[in-house]
Amino acid sequence: MLLQLKNIFKWVNSGGQRIFLLKDINFEVSEGEFISIMGPSGSGKSTLLNVIGMLDGFDEGEYHFLDESVHSLKEKHRSNLYKEYIGFVFQSYHLLDDLTVKENLEMPLLYKKYSSSERKAKVADMLDRFNIVGKKDLFPAQLSGGQQQLVGIARALISNPKLILADEPTGNLNSKQGEEIMELFKKLNDEGVTIIQVTHSEKNAAYGSRVINLLDGRMI
Amino acid sequence: MFKNYVKIALRNLWKNRLFTIIGILGLSIAFGVATLLTMDSLHELSYNDFHSNGDKLYKVFITWQIPKGTEVGTSHPTPFAAALETEVPGIDKITRFVEEEALTIYNEKELGLDAVYVDGDFFEMFSFPVLQGVRENILTDVSSTVITKSTATKLFGDEHPIGKTVTVLINGKNKPFIVRAVSADEPENSSIEFDIALPFEKHPEYEETKERWNAQYHSVFVQLEESVSAKTFEENSRAFTNLHYQGASENLKRDGALPNANGNFLQLGLLPVTDMRFVSYNKGYVEISRAKVFLVLGVAFLILFIACVNFVNMSIAKSAQRLREIGMRKTLGAEKRQLFLQFWGESLIVFIISLGTGVLLSFLLKDNFKTLFDTGATFDILLSPIILFIALLLVLVISLIVGGYPALLLSRLTTVQSLKGKLDSSGKNHLRDALIVLQFGIAILLISGTFILNEQLDYMRNKDLGYDKEQVLSFPLNGKKDSYDVVNLLREELKNNPNIIAITAADNNLGRGRDGSQSSSVWGFEYKGKNVRTNALTVDYDYIKTLGLELKEGRTFDIARESDTQAVLINESMARELEEETPLTAFLPAGDSVSFAIIGVVKDYNFQDISKTIEPLTFFLDRERGLTYAYVKVASSNMADSFTSIENAFKKIEPNAEFLGSFLDENVDRTFRREKTMAALITSGSIIAILLSCVGLFAMSMLITNQRTKEIGVRKVIGASVASVTYLLTKDYLKLVLIAFVISTPIAWWFANEWLQDYANRINLSWHFFAFSGVLVLLIAVLTISTKTIKSALANPVKSLRTE
Structure with a gap:
C-alpha cells in the first residue's frame, strides 16, 4: 500500500458557516495504480490532489503515506516526504520562465542536494528519454504547449518519485498533444510509477485503472 | 546551487531592467551621498583628536556672573597662567596662547604668517611633532622660534632652516628670531593652526601687561596631571579666583549680579580640547553642540532611507510577478530558508553593485563636494579598518532589512496560494503606504x-546694515610701513581720481575679508558706580563719511581740532548703556587722570555679524594704536577700474604686501x-x-x-x-x-x-x-x-x- 486516506475532512469558515471542501474521504492507493479523479467544477478534485500531494492541509482525518502519518508530521518532515516521493504535473506546466529546459529539469535535484556530476547525468538521461536534447537550452516560452508539458513531466520524474500527481495535465493542450501525453503516462505506469490524475475527460480517465468520482467534496 | 541562484538572480534583474536600473540608480546616489556626508561628518568629529595627551588637555575659560545673567570669557591676563600653575594643584603643563598675523622677513622675502605666541610647554602638550632641530626646551630662549615645515619651504626653499635668523615685525619694530626647530604641519583637523610659533614674552602686549590682571587678551591651555579630573580642578580653583578677582567680584556684586550656586561671582572652567570645534559661548555659558554634524549625518540617513524605501516598495510590488515561481519551487522541495536566501541574495547583488557605483560616484564628486561644503575632509578618514568594518556591517544589515523583508513575505506564502498567483492582501498594503508617507514627509521637511x-x-x-556695503571696499594694511603713513600715502596717491570718494582706516574689518580674520576688542571701565563694557574701534578721520554712517547727534572727528584724539564717538546702544540723558556732555574715564569727551552719537549699525544684536561701540581716534584695515569708498560707476587703481596705489606703497581688497558686501557674505x-x-x-x-x-x-x-x-x-x-x-x-x-x-x-x-x-x-x-x-x-x-x-x- 502506497497511501491511505481515512475520514478526511477539509472546510473553510465563511460568514459563520462551515463550507466543506472535502467530506469524509476514504480510499487507499497501492503501488502501480493509475487513478483518475473525476467530477464537475468545484467538486474538490484539485483540493483532494493538493491534500494528497501535501501542498495543502486538511482539518480532520488521517493520512498515511508509506509508513508515515502525514497528519502528525511537522511541516519540514512533510516537505522532505513529498520532495522524496512525489512528482507534480500541472495544467499550466508551471515551468520557471527564467530558466532553460535543462535548468528546469535540474531544479528539483538542487533542492535535494545531489552532487553536480549526478545532476548532470540525471538531466542528460531525462533529456534523452524524452527526446528533447535539442531543446535543452531553450526557455519555456520558446516551446509549444505540448513540449512544455513534456518538460514538466520530465521534471516531475527526474528524482524517481513513487507517485506522480497530475492536475488536468492535458487541459491546456490540443487533442493530439493530449493523447501523446496520456500515452506517456500509460507507459510510465507500465514501468511501475503510480499516477493520480485529475481530469474532466472520460477518454483520459479510460487510461487509468480506477476512477474516483467526487461531487461537492464527497466520493460517490 | 549557489551558481543557480546567481544565474536566476541576474536573469531576473535583467528581465526587469527598468526597475533594476531605477533601484540601482537610487541606491547608488544614496550610497554616494551618504559616503560623502559621512566623510564630512567623521572629519568634523575627528577635530583635535590627534593629540596624544588629548584627554588631559583643556582650554581654560571663566564664567562671570553679570547683572544680565552669565558670560563666558576665554581671554586671560598675562600673569594668570603662572599664578594658576603655582596656586592650584593638578597642573602638569600650561601655556599661554594668542594667534596673530605677523609679517616675517627673510632676506628679500616678506610673508604675512599666521603666528602663535606660546610658552615653552606648548610643543610638549600638543602633538605637533618636531621634525628638525631641538626637541627639548623649545622656545625657552626668547629669541628662538619654531616654524612649520611648509613655512620653512616658503621662507628658505631648499636651504637648511635650523639656525637661520628671521625678522618678525612686532609693534612696528623688527625683531630677530633664530629658527631652532621645524615642526610638522598641523593636520587638517586641527583647531590650532599656525605657520610660526614665537615666545610669548615677545607678544606686543606682554611688556606693558606683565603685572596687570585687568588686560585680558590671550587664551590658556593646561594639561592636567593623570590623577586630576577637570571637575576637581575647577573646584580647587575657587580660592584662586577669589584671591585674584576680588575687585571684579565686588564690582559685579555691586552692579546687581547674582552669585552662582557656590556663592561665587567668577568660576574657572576647563573645556576639553576635543570639544573646541563644537563650542559656543554666545549664550553666556559653554554650549557644546555637535548638532551640525548630526544634521549632516541625518540628511545622509534620510536620503539612504528614501532609497531603501523605494527598494522595498519595488521589491514587494514586483514580487507579485514571481508568485508562481515561488509556488513551483516549493512543490519542487524548496524550503523557506532556501527561498529567503534566494531573494535576499538577489537584493544583495543589487546592493553590492549600488555600493560600488555609489562609492565610485562619491570619489568622482569629492572635489566638487569639498568646494561646495568647504570641508577639508579626505577619503583617508573612511579607510580605517573599524570604519570600513562598520560600513560593511551597515550595508549588510540594511540589505538584510530591505532585501530581507520582501524575501520573508514571499517565502512565507503557502504553496497553493502562490501557485494560484494571487497575493491574498486585497491591494491594501499598509506598510507600503506608511513608507510612501514617510518618504514624502522627509521630502517636504527638507524642501521647507x-x-x-x-x-x-x-x-x-x-x-540694511546701517552702512554702505556696496560701494566701499576694505583691505588689510599688511605691509611694513606705519599704517597712518600708508593711509595718508593712499589719500595722496588717489586724490586726483574722481571715482575715489573717501578713504579711511580702522583697526577692525567689517564682515570677513579675504584674509579670513575676524576679531573684536572689548573695553570695560567703571562709569558712575557701574561697570560698562563696550566694543572699541580705533578709526582714522572720515570713517563716518566713508562708510556712510548716520550721525544722530554731535559731530564727527575733525582733523582741525587736535584735542579730538582725546575724544570719542559712541553708537546709540552705548548711549543707552551709559544711561545719559545728554551723552554729549559726558566723559568716559580712561585711566587715572585722563578722560574722553563724547563728541557725537552714531546711529546703530551692524558692525558685527548680522546674527548678533547690536552691541555698544565706542570709536577712538587713538593715534598710538595701529590701524589694520583701510576702507575706500568709490563711485558707483567704473567700480572695477577704481578697484584696480586702488590696488595699484597700494602696490606702489607696499610693493611686497599682498593686496587683499574686497567690497564689504562680499565680506558680509563671507560671514554667512x-x-x-x-x-x-x-x-x-x-x-x-x-x-x-x-x-x-x-x-x-x-x-x-x-x-x-x-x-x-x-x-x-x-x-x-x-x-x-x-x-x-x-x-x-x-x-x-x-x-x-x-x-x-x-x-x-x-x-x-x-x-x-x-x-x-x-x-x-x-x-x-x-x-x-x-x-x-x-x-x-x-x-x-x-x-x-x-x-x-x-x-x-x-x-x-x-x-x-
Missing part, C-alpha cells in the same frame, strides 16, 4: 528647510559661510530626496497600475470615463502626500523655529513656506504618476481584459 534657509540667507544678505554651507547641504539634500521619491513613486505607480489593469478594464466596460479612472488611480497617492504634509509640517516648523532663534535678525516663519513646499511636492507627485495612469486609463479595455 530649503525655503526657510534660503529666505533667511536672502534676508541677511539684503538687510556656515549658513551657506548648510543651505547648500539642505538644498542638494532635498533635491536628491524629492528626485529619489519621485523615481520610487513612478516605479510604484507603474507596477500597481499594471496590477490593476483588469480592474481598469472592468470599470471602463461598465462605463467609467477616462477622467474618473485617472482620478481613481491618482487619488490614493494624493492622499498619502497629504498625510505626509500634515505630519511633517509641524516638525519642519519646530526645527526651523529652533534654528532661527540663533539669529537676532530673522525672518518670520509664515505658513506659506510650508504650504508652498506641500503644493510643490504634491504637484511633482501628480506629474510623476499621471503619465502612467492617464496612459492606462486611455487603454482599450478589451485588451486589458483579454490578458486574464
Whole structure:
C-alpha cells in the first residue's frame, strides 16, 4: 500500500458557516495504480490532489503515506516526504520562465542536494528519454504547449518519485498533444510509477485503472 | 546551487531592467551621498583628536556672573597662567596662547604668517611633532622660534632652516628670531593652526601687561596631571579666583549680579580640547553642540532611507510577478530558508553593485563636494579598518532589512496560494503606504528647510546694515610701513581720481575679508558706580563719511581740532548703556587722570555679524594704536577700474604686501559661510530626496497600475470615463502626500523655529513656506504618476481584459 486516506475532512469558515471542501474521504492507493479523479467544477478534485500531494492541509482525518502519518508530521518532515516521493504535473506546466529546459529539469535535484556530476547525468538521461536534447537550452516560452508539458513531466520524474500527481495535465493542450501525453503516462505506469490524475475527460480517465468520482467534496 | 541562484538572480534583474536600473540608480546616489556626508561628518568629529595627551588637555575659560545673567570669557591676563600653575594643584603643563598675523622677513622675502605666541610647554602638550632641530626646551630662549615645515619651504626653499635668523615685525619694530626647530604641519583637523610659533614674552602686549590682571587678551591651555579630573580642578580653583578677582567680584556684586550656586561671582572652567570645534559661548555659558554634524549625518540617513524605501516598495510590488515561481519551487522541495536566501541574495547583488557605483560616484564628486561644503575632509578618514568594518556591517544589515523583508513575505506564502498567483492582501498594503508617507514627509521637511534657509540667507544678505556695503571696499594694511603713513600715502596717491570718494582706516574689518580674520576688542571701565563694557574701534578721520554712517547727534572727528584724539564717538546702544540723558556732555574715564569727551552719537549699525544684536561701540581716534584695515569708498560707476587703481596705489606703497581688497558686501557674505554651507547641504539634500521619491513613486505607480489593469478594464466596460479612472488611480497617492504634509509640517516648523532663534535678525516663519513646499511636492507627485495612469486609463479595455 502506497497511501491511505481515512475520514478526511477539509472546510473553510465563511460568514459563520462551515463550507466543506472535502467530506469524509476514504480510499487507499497501492503501488502501480493509475487513478483518475473525476467530477464537475468545484467538486474538490484539485483540493483532494493538493491534500494528497501535501501542498495543502486538511482539518480532520488521517493520512498515511508509506509508513508515515502525514497528519502528525511537522511541516519540514512533510516537505522532505513529498520532495522524496512525489512528482507534480500541472495544467499550466508551471515551468520557471527564467530558466532553460535543462535548468528546469535540474531544479528539483538542487533542492535535494545531489552532487553536480549526478545532476548532470540525471538531466542528460531525462533529456534523452524524452527526446528533447535539442531543446535543452531553450526557455519555456520558446516551446509549444505540448513540449512544455513534456518538460514538466520530465521534471516531475527526474528524482524517481513513487507517485506522480497530475492536475488536468492535458487541459491546456490540443487533442493530439493530449493523447501523446496520456500515452506517456500509460507507459510510465507500465514501468511501475503510480499516477493520480485529475481530469474532466472520460477518454483520459479510460487510461487509468480506477476512477474516483467526487461531487461537492464527497466520493460517490 | 549557489551558481543557480546567481544565474536566476541576474536573469531576473535583467528581465526587469527598468526597475533594476531605477533601484540601482537610487541606491547608488544614496550610497554616494551618504559616503560623502559621512566623510564630512567623521572629519568634523575627528577635530583635535590627534593629540596624544588629548584627554588631559583643556582650554581654560571663566564664567562671570553679570547683572544680565552669565558670560563666558576665554581671554586671560598675562600673569594668570603662572599664578594658576603655582596656586592650584593638578597642573602638569600650561601655556599661554594668542594667534596673530605677523609679517616675517627673510632676506628679500616678506610673508604675512599666521603666528602663535606660546610658552615653552606648548610643543610638549600638543602633538605637533618636531621634525628638525631641538626637541627639548623649545622656545625657552626668547629669541628662538619654531616654524612649520611648509613655512620653512616658503621662507628658505631648499636651504637648511635650523639656525637661520628671521625678522618678525612686532609693534612696528623688527625683531630677530633664530629658527631652532621645524615642526610638522598641523593636520587638517586641527583647531590650532599656525605657520610660526614665537615666545610669548615677545607678544606686543606682554611688556606693558606683565603685572596687570585687568588686560585680558590671550587664551590658556593646561594639561592636567593623570590623577586630576577637570571637575576637581575647577573646584580647587575657587580660592584662586577669589584671591585674584576680588575687585571684579565686588564690582559685579555691586552692579546687581547674582552669585552662582557656590556663592561665587567668577568660576574657572576647563573645556576639553576635543570639544573646541563644537563650542559656543554666545549664550553666556559653554554650549557644546555637535548638532551640525548630526544634521549632516541625518540628511545622509534620510536620503539612504528614501532609497531603501523605494527598494522595498519595488521589491514587494514586483514580487507579485514571481508568485508562481515561488509556488513551483516549493512543490519542487524548496524550503523557506532556501527561498529567503534566494531573494535576499538577489537584493544583495543589487546592493553590492549600488555600493560600488555609489562609492565610485562619491570619489568622482569629492572635489566638487569639498568646494561646495568647504570641508577639508579626505577619503583617508573612511579607510580605517573599524570604519570600513562598520560600513560593511551597515550595508549588510540594511540589505538584510530591505532585501530581507520582501524575501520573508514571499517565502512565507503557502504553496497553493502562490501557485494560484494571487497575493491574498486585497491591494491594501499598509506598510507600503506608511513608507510612501514617510518618504514624502522627509521630502517636504527638507524642501521647507530649503525655503526657510534660503529666505533667511536672502534676508541677511539684503538687510540694511546701517552702512554702505556696496560701494566701499576694505583691505588689510599688511605691509611694513606705519599704517597712518600708508593711509595718508593712499589719500595722496588717489586724490586726483574722481571715482575715489573717501578713504579711511580702522583697526577692525567689517564682515570677513579675504584674509579670513575676524576679531573684536572689548573695553570695560567703571562709569558712575557701574561697570560698562563696550566694543572699541580705533578709526582714522572720515570713517563716518566713508562708510556712510548716520550721525544722530554731535559731530564727527575733525582733523582741525587736535584735542579730538582725546575724544570719542559712541553708537546709540552705548548711549543707552551709559544711561545719559545728554551723552554729549559726558566723559568716559580712561585711566587715572585722563578722560574722553563724547563728541557725537552714531546711529546703530551692524558692525558685527548680522546674527548678533547690536552691541555698544565706542570709536577712538587713538593715534598710538595701529590701524589694520583701510576702507575706500568709490563711485558707483567704473567700480572695477577704481578697484584696480586702488590696488595699484597700494602696490606702489607696499610693493611686497599682498593686496587683499574686497567690497564689504562680499565680506558680509563671507560671514554667512556656515549658513551657506548648510543651505547648500539642505538644498542638494532635498533635491536628491524629492528626485529619489519621485523615481520610487513612478516605479510604484507603474507596477500597481499594471496590477490593476483588469480592474481598469472592468470599470471602463461598465462605463467609467477616462477622467474618473485617472482620478481613481491618482487619488490614493494624493492622499498619502497629504498625510505626509500634515505630519511633517509641524516638525519642519519646530526645527526651523529652533534654528532661527540663533539669529537676532530673522525672518518670520509664515505658513506659506510650508504650504508652498506641500503644493510643490504634491504637484511633482501628480506629474510623476499621471503619465502612467492617464496612459492606462486611455487603454482599450478589451485588451486589458483579454490578458486574464
